[in-house]
Amino acid sequence: MRILALILLIQFISAAQLKAQERISGFLPSTDPDRIILSIKGDPTTSMAVTWRTDTTVNESVAHLVPNMPTIFLADSSVIVTGTFSDVEGDGVVGRFHSVNFTGLEPGITYAYRVGSGSAASEWCTFTTASTDPQPFSFLYFGDSQGRNSLYSRVIRQAYRSTPDARLMIFSGDLVDGGSGSVLQDDEWGEWHEAGAFIHSEIPILPTPGNHEYYDPADRSKRDLNKYWRAGFTLPENGPEGLGETSYTIDYQGVRFIILNSDAMMRDEDIARRQTQWAEGLLGNNPCKWTVMLFHHPVFSTSARRDNKVIRESFKPLIDKYGVDLVLTGHDHTYARGMMMPDGEEKKYRNAGAVYVVSVSGAKQYKQDAEPWWEVGMTNTQTWQVISVIGNELTYKAFDASGDLVDQFILNKGKNNSKRMLIPAITKE
Ligand SMILES: [Fe+2]
Ligand SMILES: [Fe+2]
Incomplete structure (x- = not known):
């Protein structure tokens, strides 16, 4: 009986090793970069x-x-x-x-x-390189690309085809499905890079990690940042201590990007508090006309079973107090866009609140069953977004995988930073 168990164990280990080998066989490194x-x-x-x-x-x-x-x-x-x-x-x-x-x-x-x-x-x-003054520019935003490439690659390529002069690509986490500890899911990273190909070498990316950059597939209770993150990206280390390259900020031609590590916040009260304080410091002393916050877990979810209370209670008061313009997230594997006023205020577009977006660029899709807070919602639809900033005007457009416009709005800033939201109709040709 013991011998049989030993044989089965050896077979199991061999199969696991073979599977691991299969995962990397297409993406072995060489002397060529x-x-x-x-x-x-x-x-x-x-x-x-x-x-x-x-x-x-x-x-x-x-x-x-x-x-x-x-x-x-x-x-x-x-x-x-x-x-x-x-x-x-x-x-x-x-x-x-x-x-x-x-x-x-x-x-x-x-x-x-x-x-x-x-x-x-x-x-x-x-x-x-960026200009020193707030020249007009566009950036691309991608929700979870997570999953195999068969459906994601067409999205990033369509985005590049549409906006080849985009200056930044921001990713709201869950770039890949898993990988932590000793199991890095190298094949997923290989495919992710293959999808972006030369686009990655021409347009800089600013990513935030999602929960899937922390999962150890061998033990999902463990959380450890995938080793490819800090080795594979060269990102700012100007965020709270201990969150190098996962929580950081840059100012780009009149837009302040505040990029936060929401997964770490969800697991650790002290990290939540420190990131909130850090974000408040950036918001309270902000020379830029526009402010974009990027993190993985939505402030408002599209799923009845997901409520990111820590994120909402930490950030919503800051977003309202300092008039953040856009809050870009992922995680829920659907598309949703809605404007939310400061708590207790009636909704009005003439003096608009922040716009919250949940987006997904990859194949994994969930249903939307929360109390709808969004004005536009889609399921089973991969999207990508182009955000263009021209002086007092910010234009947001969401496209589907075939390149059709599926959502848009314009924010316009007037005197005293009052903000008006316009939602042009989408006309199909
Ligand atoms: Fe996620
Ligand atoms: Fe995800």
Whole structure:
């Protein structure tokens, strides 16, 4: 009996190892850079960061940088910028993640860069630094891309096709389905990078982690940030202590982005309190005309069984007090958009409150069965959003996976920062 149990155990372990091997077989690192992704770590007017992966034989983190120009001899004029690397081991493979932060850049300039060196250098990619003044710009917003790529990749590609000059891509968490501890679900990260492909190397991303970036598939009661997060992105560390690269802020051409780690808040009262205090400091001393908050768990849910009380009680008073414009979230795997007034105030569009959005870009979809707080809601619909800011006007548009406009509104700021919301009708051609 014991021998039989031992044989079964060996078979089980072998099957698990085979499964783990299958998960990484399509995405093994090599000497050639892959998973190249831009992000912003410091001042967006003078810096840009890039992260990429190789195998562990590549011992230097080297990038070339030059103002973009038509000549084919970019390399001759480029400067070499070096960075650091860290190794991540999981699913039986070690990936070396390199990180370079380009600093001392000129505002509003397009640069060309490549990562790696010699025969293993990447193609030349480009990015543009932010202007010092609030020039008009657009950014893309994606809800949970979580799940396999078969349906998500068309969404990010459609978004890029529509707005190739977007300056930022913000992700509200659950980029992948799981991975923590020793099981990193490398295949999911491989597919996620494959979906974004060169788009990731041209438009910087600002993500916040969701609960699925913390799950250990082997033990869902454990919570630990997926090791690919800090190694695979190069993000600001200007948030509350202990929340580096998961809770941070940047000001970009007149928009203050406040990015918070709601999953950590849901599990820890002290983290909830510290993030709330930190956010209040940013809101109370805000030089930007527009304010966008991004985190994973919705302030108002679309599901009757999900109520993120900690998030609502922490943030709703701040959102109201300081007149936050947009609150962008994910987690509920539906689409919902609604404007909410400060508590106790009657709804009015002439002096509008904050607009709350729940969105999902991936294939996993849930139903909406909460008391409707939203004005537009959709289920079984992957969406992506373009938000454009031009001076006193912010235009929000949500599109479905086929590129059709499915929701829109305009916020207009007048004197004393009074805010008016307009909801143009969507006309189908
Ligand atoms: Fe989630
Ligand atoms: Fe999710």
